[in-house]
Amino acid sequence: MTTDLGYGMTLVALALAVYGGAAAAVGARTGRPALVESAQHAALGVFVLITACFALLTYAFLAFDFSVRYVATNTNLGTPFYYRITGVWGALEGSIILWSWMLGLYTLIVILRHRDSARELYPWALATMLGILAFFLLVMTVAAPPFQRQEPVPADGRGLNPLLEDTGMITHPVALYLGFTGFTVPFAFALAALITGRVGDTWLVLTRRWAIVAWYFLSLGLLIGGWWSYHVLGWGGYWAWDPVENAAFMPWLTGTAFLHSVMIQERRRMLKLWNISLVILTFSLTLFGTFLTRSGVIASVHAFTQGSIGVFFLSFLALVVLTALGLVAWRWEALRSQGELDSVVSRESAFLLNNVLLIAAAFTVFFGTVFPLLSEAVRGVKVSVGAPFFNQVNVPLFLSLVFLMGVGPLIAWRRASWENLKRNFVWPVALGIAAAAAAFTLGVRSVLAAVTFATTVFVGATIAVDFVRATRARMRTGETLLPAMGGLLRRHNRRYGGFVVHLGILIIVLGVTGSHAWSVQTETTLKRGETAQLAGYRFRFDGLTAVEESNHFKVVGAFTVSNSRVLDVLRPAKKFYPQEQSPIAYVDYRLGLKEDIYLVLGDFARDGTQATVKLQVNRLVSWIWIGGVVLTLGAVLAILPERRRPA
Amino acid sequence: MNRRGKFIVGGAVIAAALGYMIYAGVTQSAVYFVTPAELRASAVPGKAYRLGGMVVPGSLKWEARSLELSFTLSDGSATVPVRHKGTPPDLFAESRGAVVEGSWTADGYFKASLIMAKHSEEYKAPHDTTQAGYKELIKTLRGEGR
Numbered sequence: 001m002t003t004d005l006g007y008g009m010t011l012v013a014l015a016l017a018v019y020g021g022a023a024a025a026v027g028a029r030t031g032r033p034a035l036v037e038s039a040q041h042a043a044l045g046v047f048v049l050i051t052a053c054f055a056l057l058t059y060a061f062l063a064f065d066f067s068v069r070y071v072a073t074n075t076n077l078g079t080p081f082y083y084r085i086t087g088v089w090g091a092l093e094g095s096i097i098l099w100s101w102m103l104g105l106y107t108l109i110v111i112l113r114h115r116d117s118a119r120e121l122y123p124w125a126l127a128t129m130l131g132i133l134a135f136f137l138l139v140m141t142v143a144a145p146p147f148q149r150q151e152p153v154p155a156d157g158r159g160l161n162p163l164l165e166d167t168g169m170i171t172h173p174v175a176l177y178l179g180f181t182g183f184t185v186p187f188a189f190a191l192a193a194l195i196t197g198r199v200g201d202t203w204l205v206l207t208r209r210w211a212i213v214a215w216y217f218l219s220l221g222l223l224i225g226g227w228w229s230y231h232v233l234g235w236g237g238y239w240a241w242d243p244v245e246n247a248a249f250m251p252w253l254t255g256t257a258f259l260h261s262v263m264i265q266e267r268r269r270m271l272k273l274w275n276i277s278l279v280i281l282t283f284s285l286t287l288f289g290t291f292l293t294r295s296g297v298i299a300s301v302h303a304f305t306q307g308s309i310g311v312f313f314l315s316f317l318a319l320v321v322l323t324a325l326g327l328v329a330w331r332w333e334a335l336r337s338q339g340e341l342d343s344v345v346s347r348e349s350a351f352l353l354n355n356v357l358l359i360a361a362a363f364t365v366f367f368g369t370v371f372p373l374l375s376e377a378v379r380g381v382k383v384s385v386g387a388p389f390f391n392q393v394n395v396p397l398f399l400s401l402v403f404l405m406g407v408g409p410l411i412a413w414r415r416a417s418w419e420n421l422k423r424n425f426v427w428p429v430a431l432g433i434a435a436a437a438a439a440f441t442l443g444v445r446s447v448l449a450a451v452t453f454a455t456t457v458f459v460g461a462t463i464a465v466d467f468v469r470a471t472r473a474r475m476r477t478g479e480t481l482l483p484a485m486g487g488l489l490r491r492h493n494r495r496y497g498g499f500v501v502h503l504g505i506l507i508i509v510l511g512v513t514g515s516h517a518w519s520v521q522t523e524t525t526l527k528r529g530e531t532a533q534l535a536g537y538r539f540r541f542d543g544l545t546a547v548e549e550s551n552h553f554k555v556v557g558a559f560t561v562s563n564s565r566v567l568d569v570l571r572p573a574k575k576f577y578p579q580e581q582s583p584i585a586y587v588d589y590r591l592g593l594k595e596d597i598y599l600v601l602g603d604f605a606r607d608g609t610q611a612t613v614k615l616q617v618n619r620l621v622s623w624i625w626i627g628g629v630v631l632t633l634g635a636v637l638a639i640l641p642e643r644r645r646p647a
Numbered sequence: 648m649n650r651r652g653k654f655i656v657g658g659a660v661i662a663a664a665l666g667y668m669i670y671a672g673v674t675q676s677a678v679y680f681v682t683p684a685e686l687r688a689s690a691v692p693g694k695a696y697r698l699g700g701m702v703v704p705g706s707l708k709w710e711a712r713s714l715e716l717s718f719t720l721s722d723g724s725a726t727v728p729v730r731h732k733g734t735p736p737d738l739f740a741e742s743r744g745a746v747v748e749g750s751w752t753a754d755g756y757f758k759a760s761l762i763m764a765k766h767s768e769e770y771k772a773p774h775d776t777t778q779a780g781y782k783e784l785i786k787t788l789r790g791e792g793r
Contacts, residue, residue, distance in 0.1 A: 344653050356658070360665050367669060372680075382680035384697065389676040393668045523733055525711040574737075582738040602734030603711055612711050612734050 002065055006056050006147030013049035014137040016042045021130035028123030036123045040111050043130060046137075047104035054101050057146055058088050066157050069150035070094060076159035076579065078551025086169040087160045092294055092309070093146035095173065100136040102181040107133060110185060118206055124192035125185075132184055135316050143309045159551060159579040168228035176221030176248060180286040182214025183255060187283035190276050194327035199272055199334050201265065207279075208262055209639060215255045216635035222248055223628035234585040234600045236521065236616045238624060241390040246369045247289030250362050254282040257358035260351050260408075267413060268348060273328070273335040274355070280324040285362075287317045297373065343415035350408040354401060361397045365390065395448070399455060402509055405502050406459035409495075410466055427465060432458030449517045456506045463499050489637065497638025504631025507623050514620030521616040523602065528609050535617040537597060538562050542569070544608040552577040554586065557601045557611050561590065572601040572613065595619045678748060684725040690751040698727060698757060699746040707741050720745065720757075731759040 020042030027035030057070070061084045066072040074094070075087045089098040107129045114122045140146065186207035193203035225245065226238035239245060258278040264271050291297070295310025328335065341348050372384040410424040435457035439450045467488070474484035489496045524532045526541035533539070542558040556573040560566060573586040589598040595617050602612035678695045686698055700720030707718040716731040718741075729747055739745055739762060747759035 341654065344657070349654075356661055360661070364665070364669060368672075371673070383677050384680065385673055385676050386678060389672040392676065393665075393672045396668065397665075523714055525714065582740070584737055603709065605711070610711060612714070614734070 002056060002060050002068055003147040003149045006053055006068075007141070007145065009049045009053050009056070010137060010140050010145070010147065013046045013053070014134060014141055016045045016049070017130050017134035017137055020046065021127050021134055024123050024127035024130060028127065036126070039123075039126055039130065040115070043104070043107050043111060043126070046130070046133060047101075047108055050097065050101045050104050050137075053140075053146075054088070054097050057094060057097060058085060061085065061088050064157070066155075067150055067153045068146075069148040070146045072150045072154055072157040074157070074160050076157040076551065079157075079160055080165075080550060083160055083165050083169070086164070089173050090160050090164050090169070093140075093144045095177070096136060096140050096144050097146055098173065099177050099181060100133060100140060102177055103129070103133050103136060103184060106181055106185055110188070114206065118189075118202065120196050120198060121189055121192040121203055121206065124195045125188040128188035128191045129184060132188075139309065139312055143312045159577065162552065162575060162577045162580060162584050163232060166228060166232050168224055168232070172221060172224040172228055175217050175224060179214050179216075179218025179221050180248075180251070180289070182210065182217055183251060183279075183283050183286055185210040185214070186258075186279045190279040191324065191327065194276065194324075194331050197331060197334055199276065199331055201269075204262055204265055204275060211255065211258055211262070211279075212635060212639050215252070215259060216632060216639065218248065218252050218255065219628075219635065220632055222252060223625070223632075226628075227625060230621065231587060231589065234587045234614075236519070236598055236600075236614075236618055238621070241365075241368070241387045243369050244293045246365050247292045250365050250369075251282045251285040251289065253358050253362040253365070254278055254285060257355045257362075258282060260358075261355050264348055264351050270337045270340070270348070271352075272337065276328060276335065278355075280321070280328075284317060284321055284324075287313060287320065291317060292369070345411070345416045345421075347408060347411045347413045347416075350404055350411055354404045354408060357397050357401050357404070361394055361401075364393045364397070368393075398509075399452060402452075402455050402459060402505070405505065406455075406462040409499065409502075410462050424462065424465060428458045428461035431461045444517075446517050449513055452509060452513045456509055459502065460506055463503060467496075467499070493640050494638050497634050497636070497640075500634025500637055501631050502634075504627045504629070504634055507627030507630055509627075511620045511623030511625075511627060514623070515618055518619040519617065519621075521614065523612065523614045525603075525610060525612040532613075532615060534615045535595075536563055537567075537617065539599070539613070539615055541611055541613070544604055544611060547573075549575075555583075555601075555604065557604065557613065559599055559613065561597055568597075570597065570599045572599040574601050574604070591622055593622055596621050682722040682725075683720055683727040684722055686727055686751065686757070687725045692751050692753050695748070695750055696757075697746055697748045698729070698759075699744070700727070702739070702741045702743055702745050704741045707735075709735060716762075720747065728756040729759050730756050731762055733762075736762055 020039040023035045023042065024039035027033065027037075027039060057068070059065075060068045060071045061075055062081075064071070064075070064077060070091070070093050074090050075084055079087060088094045107126070110122075110125065110129060114125070118125075189203040189207045189210075193199045222245075225248070229240070230236070230238040258275065261271050261275055261278060265275050291310060291313035295313060297310055341352075343349070368385050368389050372382055375381055375383040406428060407425075412420040432454040436450050436454035439453045444450050444453070467485075470488050470492075471481070471484045474487060475481065479487065520535050522532070522534050526532055526539075528541055528543050531538050531540045538561070540560040540562075542560055545556050545558070547554050547556055552575050554573045554575040556571050559570050559572070561568050561570055568590050570588040570590060572588040574583040575586050576583045585600050585602075587598065587600055589596050598616040598618055600614040600616075602614055604611040676695075678697045680697045680699065683698065683700045686696060690696075698720060700722045703719040703721045703726060707716075709716050714732050714734065716733065716735055717729065719726050719728050721727075729749075731747070731749075746763045747757065748761040748763070749757055749759035752758050
């Protein structure tokens, strides 16, 4: 029953999306507004149907309807209410529904916002979005159908992957997918610009804020992913250069590049071709990421042919890239630059270099991620490059990018004079050098840490210089300090939103550097009452207890942590789920601004007298999350409508 | 030199630097995937390998106090003794697949710096035997803990 209804609705939605896409395109081509209007109705219908599918699947989860295979594999009678809802998108089929739903939502917002404002581009953008939506609905009907019957209907389901029983499961995928799907909007308008030949600034101005919205969600998704990895996976890290992470990081890098290069086109009418290409690249990378993570190709080149999902995504990716490239070739003449670079020492070239470095980083990540596939396909030997490769190549790139973050926003457009350079950079450079010296005197012997520290201080100082100067300028007109600062943030919200994002990145950089340079860990086996020491802390093993939960039970170790006094009792555990072959570690930690104390229970004696525990003191990690909050606040500030003049 | 020339030279320098970094990165951190038979055939001491196989039943030894873990990996045709310092990961067990990263030593064993247990995502009915094991465990712990 449920499966038939769900499948039927998916089919109708697919038909409507195909019709809507075609109607919008024909309407645009022949100039018939009635057809475009019909396409709008179709889009609304598609959204309603996907929402109904989503609701139906959620209901099946809540009602334990194990006649739906997807429900039977991803939940069981013991799964708590909360995780029955997040379980809806806990695996591939449900993620595709969530993805399509978001795409449908974005399509509706595009209709509401742009149907009257962008007469020429809008119908083609609508056609593109409905076309992409049709692809995802096709995946939902053929390659990864969530509404498949399970026969015979089992008495109980298998259960959700225990690692996904975490509050991060509601926010992480939602943010990440909103980011991924969000880049569809700039892509749709870019295609519309190419098709209509209006490759000037209109599409860019229309999609600029959309790109920031998508970027905001993607950043949020990545950050929450890092937090999930840190507090759930129990290896004490937040980023492993895992293919799944890289898949989301690549579009983030190219999207970041786009947010910067947009400014050059707006100011100097240059880089039209580059901007169009970046949008196409970013959107293609979101598809590529899905292909990479969902097709099983990472495990082996030969794995992805086992399921049809890989073939689907690869074919669609090829279609998207070829169509886009064909259109670019067709509009080649119109895409040529009107402006020209005047000087190597200018804001344009700082931004250009920023773009080149971001693309280089994206390429590096891409290369490292697909390297095992390339070597397996070409040489027949499977060779992988791990975290050392990514770190080694990316650290210099990222450091240069951070440095440019200080230079770019302050250096003059066109050609920077000595005056301009002196006025803006003397103090920041001096402070940066002083910071390096201070770090050295304080005993920092890692060159990388010292250079990073100096660079962040330099960039922080440039932001301060700019902000102080602009505030002073406003105060000269009679405003007092706080209204002057507030007015600055409001009236120039895009510029200062960008600065706040930069500040967030600086804080993250400090956290990452600190955690890499100064974190310490050890592993030890303790008898009850015995104490281990690490970094000035004492850890006493007090014993084990067993606790039964609704869908698993756990063995909990108690460790008293103290330095000069008792600080806390930490309780890392091992959870045993009946559907899993092995236990799952449950981390316990005490977060701090300076350092986190982080405990993972390893092995234990069955009589409870002895436990093996991994002890970590992770330095400055909290600053990564703090920087993340600052960064997202900056992005929100930049998204707000610009208010140049007092209302 | 004109501006265009400067930008071309600049671009070429960046591309060359990136190419070199990638090349150096790959040669320094490449890890070769091998089976026990392949490793036996051509092991170079000190080179980084990722070795995959099945943990031979009865070979697993874990000394909690000294954190010394040793076991044998097999691919059916050859076996390789592996040693590691640290707790075995959650999914690691005898007769299961495992992948270890490390290097071959001149003393005739594989020194693993990292152990990854292979996780099967397929549906498996819960084993009654392990369930019974857990129940017994919970009882023991309850008795001890209170």
